């Protein structure tokens with residue numbers, strides 16, 4: 001398959017059809033209260049790349065660096081932990097709003113709850129978050145990974161005490177397998193994507209991402225004009241879009257969704273404009289492992305179809321380039337260790353601003369010296385060998 005840049009633009013829907021109350025500022029504050037009750041919580045940095053922005057012909061570039069999240073090198077734990085917390089609180093007949101980390105680990109709670117096993121399928125980051133939360137809240141977890149997953153990612157999950165293995169299935173089939181296992185064994189499925197009949201836990205997961213969006217909002221010195229969001233199933237993109245759309249209403253920044261060519265299910269769904277979800281099947285062998293998902297999250301799409309402005313499908317070298325530039329920005333700017341999925345959006349912005357063949361895109365996306373761009377570096381070097389091979393050895397050059 002020839003890798004290329006593809007863009008679908010949606011007319012901005014100023015009527016604001018979606019119900020965003022589940023992702024409001026007030027809601028996000030409550031999610032943050034839950035996360036900040038963990039002793040290891042700290043806010044992740046929002047880095048302003050002033051000199052790099054100027055070099056690219058942009059007003060400002062802000063990168064939310066999620067490699068510092070709970071010592072787990074990725075944002076994902078925010079979702080799994082809030083979902084597990086909400087599930088356990090519900091099981092106890094309590095509300096998560098007044099239930100914190102110390103309540104969860106009390107002897108009384110543990111006695112009332114008994115032993116719960118959480119199961120999930122993951123490329124790595126989500127599973128590590130689920131395993132970490134289960135361990136931290138003194139419960140059990142089982143994690144299935146798609147074929148081709150990096151050994152380091154498996155080892156990190158095993159180190160959190162989960163029963164974990166790399167399967168022979170692609171991501172979407174691994175999700176189905178985890179679901180079957182949950183039904184058979186009475187485990188609780190904590191999957192970061194929704195489908196018909198499975199929405200409570202994915203919704204909690206998406207709300208969990210609200211902590212990242214809320215922190216970014218409080219750290220930003222100015223309102224962004226553009227937000228770029230990378231998507232696997234689109235839960236993250238949907239959640240962050242909903243937060244900023246609820247917050248800024250008519251002044252919502254231009255939202256652009258970025259996916260790898262080999263797993264661009266949201267792009268294809270956006271392009272078809274037929275009211276149906278479109279799937280990508282097969283191996284989806286992109287370097288952006290976290291984005292290698294072929295079936296959109298139904299809740300995420302409901303938000304993105306109303307509030308997403310641009311959907312981009314891009315080649316793998318874009319992520320590689322993003323990793324290199326973020327690690328080596330213009331002198332005076334802080335360096336950010338950003339992994340393949342983490343750097344996809346910034347890499348895309350940099351390519352649009354630098355590649356003469358994409359000059360028209362700058363106009364279409366309204367990117368210029370007045371633009372204030374926000375990207376989320378959603379992971380650090382979660383596969384260190386892969387990171388070094390791309391950044392040090394220069395694999396995945398611009399084609």
Ligand SMILES: Cc1ncc(COP(=O)(O)O)c(C=O)c1O
Pocket residue numbers: 074075076123125126192230231232233234235236237290291293341342378379
């Ligand atoms: C680092 C990273 N970024 C982004 C995503 C995309 O999130 P979603 O699948 O909700 O679109 C993932 C998903 O696993 C990820 O691991």
